[in-house]
Each structure stands twice: as structure tokens, then as C-alpha cells.
Amino acid sequence: MSTHQHDMITWGMMLRKLPSIARALPRVIKGMQIANVKRADQPCGLGWTFEQATKRNPDGPALLYGDRVLSYAQANQWANRIAHYLASQGIGKGDVVAIFVENRPELLVSVLAVAKLGGICAMLNTAQTGSVLVHSVNLVKPVAMIVGGELLDAYSAIRDQVAIDEARTWFVADPDTAPGPTPAGCIDLMTASADGDSANPSSTGRIYLDDPCFYIYTSGTTGLPKAGIFKHGRWMRTSASFGMIALDMQPADILYCTLPLYHATGLCVCWGSAISGASGFAIRRKFSASRFWEDARRFKATTIGYVGELCRYLIDQPASEHDRDNSVVKMVGNGLRPGVWGAFKQRFGVEHICELYAASDGNIGFTNVLNFDNTVGFSLAPWALVEYAHDTCAPIRNGSGFMQKVARGGQGLLLAKIDDKAPLDGYTEPEKNLKVILTDVFEKGDRYFNTGDLLRDIGFGHAQFIDRLGDTYRWKGENVSTTEVENILLQHPQVAEAVAYGVEVHNTNGRAGMAAITPAESLATLDFTELLQFAREHLPGYAVPLFLRVKVKMETTGTFKYQKTRLKEEAFDPSKTGGDPVFAWLPGSATYVQVTEAVLADICAGRHRY
Structure with missing residues (x-):
């Protein structure tokens, strides 16, 4: 990422932001209270926040897909029916359910149902096949599998290599194709749960901050995916930080997301932000550059989720007189390059780019709350950028055995302090955690998470993402x-x-x-x-x-x-x-x-x- 001196944040730039900081302060304070669940016995998490949103906006749109619109009440009741059915099949707190469905409402209500029971959704990457898919499934030892009709061939090819009971292999038909018979050795989840109880299950109130919500896969440096643990407490931090503090989502907002929902940006940041505001969440099966703005207009989207590549594909589309004919005012995502940033805002009329930085397996997140250009914003968690060896990518220790911070304006390896306020949930495999935890970094006994990423300090606590290091x-x-x-x-x-x-x-x-x-x-x-x-x-x-x-x-x-x-x-x-x-x-x-x-x-x- 080429960076110019003018990306540094000055006192003048900060002073110009004072009126917007003053306006944002009340929601920032409220958002921080919601984000930081203090008591270990306080109900929280995905199911709990969805039920709160349903109370706040029962008839407002919760999920939009193609021509389908589900209100919060409808989506909540649908998830409840699935949850009661799964509970009757023995699924409960701590059980891992592998989810293998493409972006569509059935994916989200199934995930919501499992979360309400305290189960853990293993969010399988829908592009995986063969030995990598076998590894991802067996790594987390699921007791059940929910597989979409569109991915049945990929799952059938590996089925004899994973130990999941036929009685707990649930099939979710693909409504976008002609419905066929339920495949052999599967149970149709939607049919089986259709007559279930639609009231909120009592289990939602017994899910706490340390209970795992998802396993989200990240690339392992050993060559096979690792499963990062994403807890309900972190769901609270993510949904409130982005939805309330950064984006100020409201029931009238619609967030349009074409990112894959097996990744944390789509699932936790985008969906979490929508739920936080009791806002609508519009999704599409797969990203389409030529249809993107047409969809945004049809859904009346006020907010979009992005990764940097998506924005570049949109900029590469032929210019049109309708480019600014949209109601999108804010966007949330990561990886937007400086070369595209200004051009994107200008061409499509977007006011606020809420660029973020977060490792799905880490303990730190940065958010561009103040809407500066070309920055991932700031983090409330303690962090440092340190000198590193270019050949090994390892941090360098000085003569005293401690690491060296880079100067303001310099770039270095990002380390995030691990403490009670910023715990590291880590991976399902404990030995993987040892590789990313550094000790005695600046003083004896301190512990830091090594993100493996290179960032630049541009002043006033703001940082700029440069690149990933290593393998x-x-x-x-x-x-x-x-x-x-x-x-x-x-x-x-x-x-x-x-x-x-x-x-x-x-x-x-x-x-x-x-x-x-x-x-x-x-x-x-x-x-x-x-x-x-x-x-x-x-x-x-x-x-x-x-x-x-x-x-x-x-x-x-x-x-x-x-x-x-x-x-x-x-x-x-x-x-x-x-x-x-x-x-x-x-x-x-x-x-x-x-x-x-x-x-x-x-x-x-x-x-x-x-």
C-alpha cells in the first residue's frame, strides 16, 4: 500500500472532527456499555441480540434476499422452530454443528437456531472440496451437519471420511432450484421443523460471554485451515462497536452484504451491525459487479459491506449516469486501498467509509469511527508496532531482550496486548495458540498476540494497514x-x-x-x-x-x-x-x-x- 505523508493525521484535522465527535459521544458511551459485558452470568450473544432487535422492530425487515423479505418476527420465529426441533434431536450447549450452506436466508436462520441453543456453528468455507473439506470438518468434531442442496455433491464426495450420523445430517433444499426429493441419508431440516414451537427457547437466556458461538476458519501456516474460536462476548463487542458506535445503525437502515457469510466480516461485522440497529440485512448468493448497484437500489440499502477487491471491481465497471442514484451513505469492511478510496467516495456518493482491521483469530479490532481517509481507525485495546526482521518476519529483541516500538509515521509488526479486557479466544488446537503468543515483550510477564500483519502509525492512535507478513x-x-x-x-x-x-x-x-x-x-x-x-x-x-x-x-x-x-x-x-x-x-x-x-x-x- 503506497502511503503519502498527507495520510498523517494532524491537530487541525482532529479539531475539525470535534463537532462530529460531540454528536457521537452519547452513542459511543452506550455502545461501549453494551459491547463490554462485565458479568459472567449476564445473558448475551447472537440469539439474545436478535431477540432484542425483534422486540424493538418486530415488523421491520430483518432478512432480504431476491424478492423475499422476512420481518424480524418472522425470522425469529423460523429460527425458534428450528431450534426447538434441533433440541428435540439432542443438540444443546457446546455441541458443534457444521454449517455448509451458501449465502441465503436458510443459512442465517439455521445459524441463529444453533446459537440460541448454545451450540457452536462451524462455518465451513463453501469453496472447499476434497481433503481440505475433510480436514475442516474433522478438526472440530461436529455432532451434526447442515448442508445446502447446492453443496450436496461436495459433501457427498467426502461423506464416508467424516463421522457424522445420518440421523443428524440435515439437508436444506435450495429454493433457487427446482425442488427434488430429499437425498438419501439426509433429513430435510425445514420440513422436519415446520410444525415446531415458534416461541423463544429458554436456552437463549443461559448463554454467556465465554460461550463459543462460531468456529471461523483461517488459513493455517501448516497448509490446512485452523478453526478460530469466536465467543458470544466477542459477538457483543463486534456488533455494538460497528453497528452502534461506528455506523449508528437504525431500524430504517438496510445493510447490503455480498461477502461470504462463512467469514467474520460478513457474518459478524455486517450481520452483527444490522442486528445491533434492528436494521435490515440484504444478502446475495454471490457478488456480482454488474448487478451490485441495481440490487442496492432495489433493497434501498443505506449501508454496504465490502472488501477492497469488491470496491475495485465496482470502480472498474463502466461509468454510468446512475452511479450516484443510490441511498448508500456508509460502508463497512476492510482492505480498501488508498488508490481506490477517494475515487469510490466521489463516484458513488458514499459519505462514510468505516474501514476496519480485525483478525478473526485475534483479540484486537480497529475501526475508522471518525471517517478519516486511508485508515483502519483506532482501537481501544492496547497495541504496539514493533521492529521486525524482514527475512524471518519475526519481531526483533534489543540488547535488553525486549522489543522495539517503531516511531510515529513508521511501519511495524502489529502486536496486541492480551489481558482481561482483550482476552485471546484463540484456536481449537492449543498448540496453535503458543505460536502466536509473545511474552516479555516490553516488560517481564506481559503477553501479546502476534497478528503477523504490518501496519503504519499515522498519529492520534490511528493506523494504516500495509500488508500481511509470513506464509x-x-x-x-x-x-x-x-x-x-x-x-x-x-x-x-x-x-x-x-x-x-x-x-x-x-x-x-x-x-x-x-x-x-x-x-x-x-x-x-x-x-x-x-x-x-x-x-x-x-x-x-x-x-x-x-x-x-x-x-x-x-x-x-x-x-x-x-x-x-x-x-x-x-x-x-x-x-x-x-x-x-x-x-x-x-x-x-x-x-x-x-x-x-x-x-x-x-x-x-x-x-x-x-
């Missing part, structure tokens, strides 16, 4: 594990060694996937069409490498680690790769082609739309 990079709004990509490529008979990494492509967000590979025999024996087909069959679309560098021999460090830093710097420019040929998968093609100077010029000029 994960972001592309298409998804975190890609380099180890997962490497493991898949190494399964191909023609590949002897593989090193995956992310590289910057001009005018795109995040980093595109690239892999350096050593052929098992020779360059001449590589079948690039077949290799691409193999990668596309075994990896989610966003993780398939766009570039390949073919090396006769892979350089390693003294400890046999691959020299990724140099590979990243040389990227896909053949003039820098010392004679190693580079190949690219160009959009719309079915093979990798060699990168010549002409192909490189086309990529750098943005003639290929990634």
Missing part, C-alpha cells in the same frame, strides 16, 4: 496459505519442488499467487495445460497460482528454508529471474503462457483484468 497472503478477499498451495502442487507427478508466495500485480488488491517449481524431469516435459487443470481441480479458485517460475534448482538458506523474500522481489519479471522462465495464467485462458516483455507490459498496464 499467508490475501487475494480476492481470501487468505491463501502458501503451504496448502505447495502441498497440492507437490502431489503432481511432474513437480519435484514447489515454493508458493504472493506477488503484487499493478492495480489489483492483495497479492496474486505465484509458485516457483522445479520439474521432476525437465522443462520440456511440463504440460502447462494439464498442470493448470490439476491446480484448479484441487485448490479453491482464489488459491490457484497465476504465475509459475520454473527453476532447475531451488536455493535454500543454511537451515533449508526457501528464500521467499528474494523470489517475491523478483516476482514475474523475466529480466530479474536470472534466466528462469516465467509463465502466466492469463484471464480467460486454459493454460500457462510464457511471460515475454510484451506479456509483462500488458500485465503491468492492466490490460488483463485479474
Whole structure:
């Protein structure tokens, strides 16, 4: 992210914000009271906040999808019927239910039903298939599975590798396709629960801040997803911080979200914000750049959820006289680059960009409450940016054994203090927690969460996101594990060694996937069409490498680690790769082609739309 000195926040800029700070103060104080649940026996969480919203706005729209509109009362009663049915099947507090359904109302009411019982929803990534899906399911040992008709083929293919009872394999028909018979070995959840009790289950009142609500998967550096624990107390902090404090959501607001609801930005930030304001939540199965504003107008959206890539796709659409013909005044999300920020506000008439930073597996969140440009805002939790080693990405300790903070305006590795106010919920696998917790950081006995992210301090407690460090990079709004990509490529008979990494492509967000590979025999024996087909069959679309560098021999460090830093710097420019040929998968093609100077010029000029 290129940053200019003018992104630094000055006293003058702060003073100009004083009137809006004064107006926001009452809701900030109220929001903080709701966000910080103090008592361990105080009812809270997803089910509780939804029931509160239903009392506040029973007839207002809760869920909007296509032509369907469900009021808060209708959505709440539907979730209650499912909850009573699931309870009759033995689902209760602490039980893990795997959820494998695409964005549609059935997904959200099923999640709400499980949450009302104190069950834990394992939010499976709907792009996963095969061995990665098997790993994600078995990792959390679910007692039940809720699978959408649209994903039945992916689940059926792995069903004999996961130990879930047929009696607890619930099927949710896809209303967007012609209804067929319930598949063998499944029970139709909506039919089975149709005659259930529609009153709020008493269990909602017995769910507390430390009870887990979701398992949300993040890319593991070991190559397979990790399951981060998201507790009901954190739901309270997320929904109130964004919905009340940052966005001031009200019953008249509609938040339109096309982000996948298995990620925390869509599920917790966007839906949580809507519930916090008893506002409408409009969703779409999959993001469409050409239909986005048409949908926003139809739903009368006042607020949109985004990731940076989504905004760039919208900016890339041909300009239209209807661009400002929308009621959107605020947006919440993450990853918006400075190059797009101003242009987006100007073109579509959006007043407030509530950019956020939060790791779904971490204990800190930043929010751009004051509506400055090009910042993730500030965090009330204690944090620090420290010096780090560029080759290992590890924080550096000084002669006294402590870490060094970077100067204002400098960029460093973000560490978040772990204490009672900012606990670390962590992962389902305890050994994974040890890797991200640092001790004796600035004084003996202190503990910090290592986010693995690079941020810049731009003054007045505000920060700017720069990049992810280490073995994960972001592309298409998804975190890609380099180890997962490497493991898949190494399964191909023609590949002897593989090193995956992310590289910057001009005018795109995040980093595109690239892999350096050593052929098992020779360059001449590589079948690039077949290799691409193999990668596309075994990896989610966003993780398939766009570039390949073919090396006769892979350089390693003294400890046999691959020299990724140099590979990243040389990227896909053949003039820098010392004679190693580079190949690219160009959009719309079915093979990798060699990168010549002409192909490189086309990529750098943005003639290929990634």
C-alpha cells in the first residue's frame, strides 16, 4: 500500500472532527456499555441480540434476499422452530454443528437456531472440496451437519471420511432450484421443523460471554485451515462497536452484504451491525459487479459491506449516469486501498467509509469511527508496532531482550496486548495458540498476540494497514496459505519442488499467487495445460497460482528454508529471474503462457483484468 505523508493525521484535522465527535459521544458511551459485558452470568450473544432487535422492530425487515423479505418476527420465529426441533434431536450447549450452506436466508436462520441453543456453528468455507473439506470438518468434531442442496455433491464426495450420523445430517433444499426429493441419508431440516414451537427457547437466556458461538476458519501456516474460536462476548463487542458506535445503525437502515457469510466480516461485522440497529440485512448468493448497484437500489440499502477487491471491481465497471442514484451513505469492511478510496467516495456518493482491521483469530479490532481517509481507525485495546526482521518476519529483541516500538509515521509488526479486557479466544488446537503468543515483550510477564500483519502509525492512535507478513497472503478477499498451495502442487507427478508466495500485480488488491517449481524431469516435459487443470481441480479458485517460475534448482538458506523474500522481489519479471522462465495464467485462458516483455507490459498496464 503506497502511503503519502498527507495520510498523517494532524491537530487541525482532529479539531475539525470535534463537532462530529460531540454528536457521537452519547452513542459511543452506550455502545461501549453494551459491547463490554462485565458479568459472567449476564445473558448475551447472537440469539439474545436478535431477540432484542425483534422486540424493538418486530415488523421491520430483518432478512432480504431476491424478492423475499422476512420481518424480524418472522425470522425469529423460523429460527425458534428450528431450534426447538434441533433440541428435540439432542443438540444443546457446546455441541458443534457444521454449517455448509451458501449465502441465503436458510443459512442465517439455521445459524441463529444453533446459537440460541448454545451450540457452536462451524462455518465451513463453501469453496472447499476434497481433503481440505475433510480436514475442516474433522478438526472440530461436529455432532451434526447442515448442508445446502447446492453443496450436496461436495459433501457427498467426502461423506464416508467424516463421522457424522445420518440421523443428524440435515439437508436444506435450495429454493433457487427446482425442488427434488430429499437425498438419501439426509433429513430435510425445514420440513422436519415446520410444525415446531415458534416461541423463544429458554436456552437463549443461559448463554454467556465465554460461550463459543462460531468456529471461523483461517488459513493455517501448516497448509490446512485452523478453526478460530469466536465467543458470544466477542459477538457483543463486534456488533455494538460497528453497528452502534461506528455506523449508528437504525431500524430504517438496510445493510447490503455480498461477502461470504462463512467469514467474520460478513457474518459478524455486517450481520452483527444490522442486528445491533434492528436494521435490515440484504444478502446475495454471490457478488456480482454488474448487478451490485441495481440490487442496492432495489433493497434501498443505506449501508454496504465490502472488501477492497469488491470496491475495485465496482470502480472498474463502466461509468454510468446512475452511479450516484443510490441511498448508500456508509460502508463497512476492510482492505480498501488508498488508490481506490477517494475515487469510490466521489463516484458513488458514499459519505462514510468505516474501514476496519480485525483478525478473526485475534483479540484486537480497529475501526475508522471518525471517517478519516486511508485508515483502519483506532482501537481501544492496547497495541504496539514493533521492529521486525524482514527475512524471518519475526519481531526483533534489543540488547535488553525486549522489543522495539517503531516511531510515529513508521511501519511495524502489529502486536496486541492480551489481558482481561482483550482476552485471546484463540484456536481449537492449543498448540496453535503458543505460536502466536509473545511474552516479555516490553516488560517481564506481559503477553501479546502476534497478528503477523504490518501496519503504519499515522498519529492520534490511528493506523494504516500495509500488508500481511509470513506464509499467508490475501487475494480476492481470501487468505491463501502458501503451504496448502505447495502441498497440492507437490502431489503432481511432474513437480519435484514447489515454493508458493504472493506477488503484487499493478492495480489489483492483495497479492496474486505465484509458485516457483522445479520439474521432476525437465522443462520440456511440463504440460502447462494439464498442470493448470490439476491446480484448479484441487485448490479453491482464489488459491490457484497465476504465475509459475520454473527453476532447475531451488536455493535454500543454511537451515533449508526457501528464500521467499528474494523470489517475491523478483516476482514475474523475466529480466530479474536470472534466466528462469516465467509463465502466466492469463484471464480467460486454459493454460500457462510464457511471460515475454510484451506479456509483462500488458500485465503491468492492466490490460488483463485479474
